Amino acid sequence: MDTPDRQLRYFLRIAELKSLSRAAEDLDQTQSGLSRQLAALETYVGKPLFIRTGRGVELTEAGARLLDGIQPAYGNIDRVLESVRQREGVTQGTVRLATVHTLSYYFMAEVVASFVSSHEHVNLSVMGRSSPEVVALVESGKADVGFVYDSAVASDNLASTTLFDDDMCLIVLAGQPLMDNVDLAGMNLRLVGFPPHYALRKMIHSAGLEPEFVAEAETIDAMLKLVSSGVGACILPSRIPDKLLNDYGLRKIRVHSPILRRRVVAITLAHRQPLPLVGELLASAHRIARQ
Structure with a gap:
């Protein structure tokens, strides 16, 4: 009997995502079709490989043994295939990168330029999302790598490495008479902020601040435009370029207290x-982060 390679690949994806429905979506299969493939593999093995739970599926003892046996092998196959493509000069393809919106203003341009300059025939697809969405894209396999705040990563399915630490600042109209090193706890803050599920919004509340959010925006450009109209200030990474702020008639104020810092990681x-x-x-991202 032929080795059920496709069924094993499907089994791996279900095991990685711990969900039949999510695996079907990721594999561009119907859930019923994927279920039939899994059933055929279970018949071939002679044992159930998953048990259904309220949150998805979990491996049986037989499923865990099968995963331990085939996961390294398929990982090696994928790496060898890519290595052969590289050695033979076949470098066309796509790398899918998901990143939190803020990084596109002060980090991503250098990363993209560095990578693309040495991989002219590779398409780097960059997706700007909120932190939870970046995590979901990588976990589902729809992104190959993600750049995100570490506070959003709470999954055993993900590995993370530190890129750099990001300190926040207060951004106000250029004409406001505020000195550097402000104590935000002693201020009557009226802020333009990201929606509540964004990591930066959660960071503000975690620091014990309870500002009045007068407006919400999902992009930095929209946020800066609102601040420039005078409706309130905003809190953003201090690495935001001064030139961008100057275009909106804004400036940065360093924050003395509370410390607002988030670690950016690659997942x-x-x-x-x-x-x-x-x-x-x-490697390009880590090199630029060190600089």
Whole structure:
């Protein structure tokens, strides 16, 4: 009997995502079709491989043994295939990167320029999302790598490596008579902020601040435009370029207290070795972060 390679690949994806429905979506299969493939594999093995739970599926003892046996093998196959493509000069393809919106204003341009300059025939697809959405994209396999705040990463399915620490600042109209090193706890803050599920919004509340949010925006440009209209200030990473703020008639105020700092990390799937192109993108990101 032929080795059920496709069924094993499907089994791996279900095990990684711990959900039949999510695996079906990721594999571009119907859930019923994927269920039939899994049933055929279970018949071939002679044992159930998953048990259904209220939150998805969990491996049986037989499923766990099968996963332990085939996961390293398929990881090696994928790496060898990519390595052969690299050695033979076949470097066309796509690397899918998901990143939190804020990084596109002061980090991503250098990363993209560095990677693309040495991989002219590789398409780097960059998706700007909120922190929870970046995590979901990487966990589901729809992004190969993600750049995100570490506070959003709470999944055993993901591996993370530190890129850099990000300190926040208060951004106000250029004409406001505020000195540096302000204590935000002693201020009557009226802020333009990201929606509540964004990591930066959660950070503000975690620091014990209870500002009045007068407006919400999902992009930095929209946020800066609102601040420039005088409706309130905003809190953003201090790495935001001064030139961008000048275009909106705004300036930065350093924050003395409370300390508002978030660690930016790169995330990939924990149980899958990144392919060479992804590894090279990560190397570029780490090099630029050190600079």
